[in-house]
Amino acid sequence: MEAFKILFSTSTGLMSLGVIVFIIGMGWFFARMFARKMREDAEAAKTQQTAQRS
Numbered sequence: 001m002e003a004f005k006i007l008f009s010t011s012t013g014l015m016s017l018g019v020i021v022f023i024i025g026m027g028w029f030f031a032r033m034f035a036r037k038m039r040e041d042a043e044a045a046k047t048q049q050t051a052q053r054s
Contacts, residue, residue, distance in 0.1 A: 007013040 007017055
């Protein structure tokens with residue numbers, strides 16, 4: 001319980017909390033971006049493969 005008190009009430013704790021939230025947000029952003037890029041790449045490869053067969 002003391003750890004939460006320090007985390008939310010001291011400047012060092014708040015800065016740590018900010019970094020933790022930032023890192024989680026950055027991970028979420030990159031996961032979405034990479035998933036979107038992989039999906040776009042797969043669609044482009046499929047389109048290119050279909051065009052080469054014609």
